[in-house]
Amino acid sequence: MTFTKLLTILSVTVALLACNRKASENPPTVIPLPSLQTNEFAIVIHGGAGYLTRKNVSPELDSLIRSKLTEAITVGHIILKNGGSSLDAVEKTIHVLENSPLFNAGKGAVYTHQETNEMDASIMYGATLDAGAVAGVTTVKNPISVARKVMENSPHVLLSGDGADQFAQEQGIEIVGPSYFATKKRLNHVRKIKAEILKKTASLLTQKYPDYKFGTVGCVALDKNRNISAGTSTGGMTNKKWNRIGDSPIIGAGTYANNKTCGVSSTGHGEYFIRAAVAHDISAQIEYKKVSLKEAAENVVQQKLVELKGSGGIIAIDKYGNIQMEFNTLGMYRASINQIGEIYTGIYKDE
């Protein structure tokens, strides 16, 4: 697998097609629909946004991250290519990221103040607006799968804490002990942060520990039946207290999908993403302002969030298959792949 860097070409294509689309919608023109479908199917993932520069990401980590992103997105791409559903693509792609210690989700979940691991996840299906989510599970290997079970096998959208773990067990989801999530590096981080937080500001800690506030994984996919799904999974904020819940399990903030507009997965300082209802706001701007995904994402991430002082980013795919990866931090682990198999991986702002 090679790591082709096609961002520039992709961006220009997306921008040109976005312009076409916008022109076709407002005011209406006679451009036929097929010309608007830039991708018959598409997939995009993130592995968290944050203080990521070539200076503080070693070449080894850079390479490991890109390799794992490529492995994950390829899983989803093959499902979509074979006519599978976007829901399956999102779930199976996120499994790869959750099973890696590189990202703050599943296996690599950061530690709470009490030195435990509490994970959140959510998934949404744009065809029906069905959604499922869990907050604060502690025993589940793959939180994204419990979120899907909540959506499909319960009358609820959001389960939390011990109840969510119990539901997972009842559903036959793979349960693991605390030792599964035990990663020395993460444990050291929370201990150092607890010690340093008294002397240092949060922004300094964020530079030193990129996953301190921002680690998350997410996936958005459009399948050949034009159904959009989005999912997000996280270990939350390092050193979190009081069973804090961030944006990842919040439908409308961390995740949203609507076949009429787009699918979105967020990563960032969750509190700001909740207050700005980031994922739903991008969908709402496409629906009501009739702007392109690119314009909506830029407005929310580069303007509205910045005004609130909220850091982070989003990945999204609109109903035409346009892909957007937008962040206001120095970097975001990300990858996308279109129907002809062109893979893009990125970490820093300038690529």
Added chain:
Amino acid sequence: MTFTKLLTILSVTVALLACNRKASENPPTVIPLPSLQTNEFAIVIHGGAGYLTRKNVSPELDSLIRSKLTEAITVGHIILKNGGSSLDAVEKTIHVLENSPLFNAGKGAVYTHQETNEMDASIMYGATLDAGAVAGVTTVKNPISVARKVMENSPHVLLSGDGADQFAQEQGIEIVGPSYFATKKRLNHVRKIKAEILKKTASLLTQKYPDYKFGTVGCVALDKNRNISAGTSTGGMTNKKWNRIGDSPIIGAGTYANNKTCGVSSTGHGEYFIRAAVAHDISAQIEYKKVSLKEAAENVVQQKLVELKGSGGIIAIDKYGNIQMEFNTLGMYRASINQIGEIYTGIYKDE
């Protein structure tokens, strides 16, 4: 205190002024701003929506409900009249409803499957988009006050479970034992529902026990400084399992407030309200489609929610002081009061 029924007059006024406003916004005209301000300050509350008809609400309960709604809203009205903040008005008004056994919030919280009481609440301040919420607290007398403390005294938006109770205690919030929430009627309800759920459909149970899925209280206020606040508090769904979280503590679903648009508090079958991002969607339609609060609320509650088969309602106030009470159920406990002290209380659809 008399219960004046001014809905018709109010509706006509709201509709006329909404028309004026719409005309003034799209396309822009020279109508001066002051003419758009229908109320210098305003307040509206709900005590839950559901299967409420004159047949299944006794005259005694009808009278008790209206009396308590009037008492609650008067507390907030006086705060606003004296130049107080909408945040104080929302919190203190909700206290009255939380302290009454009549509503499914605080003292009157329904029981979970495990015969415990788990409460959710949220609050949002439209001037700054600051927000706070708690999910699944069990020891707090007034959950709306913890939500406010989360907003003002923590870096977080949403705390849950035992952690949220611990935070409440650290903040000096009034803590009570399980016996405080013990209401014989509610306990009988959950036991009957557990017995009957095997033989009856959920919709039949919803008719028999109006609070089964829908009980909530909420308040939206606009103060003399044109700041909008919204808050919601609930005991959740009777017989809920797995630490289910509904829409009430979800910013964007159960509660939203933005000085640029409106404030909203929801009540209804929470899962649908989360999937439709009800509170944020109403705000987004005003912001992006430039429609009136009335149009936005009708679209979301009478069309979008109905298409999803989601039952419930909302209360809202826009930046001009227009009040909206919209529901797609047979009834909603509700009251509003405008700056000249005219009180409206309603339960059924036809009043």
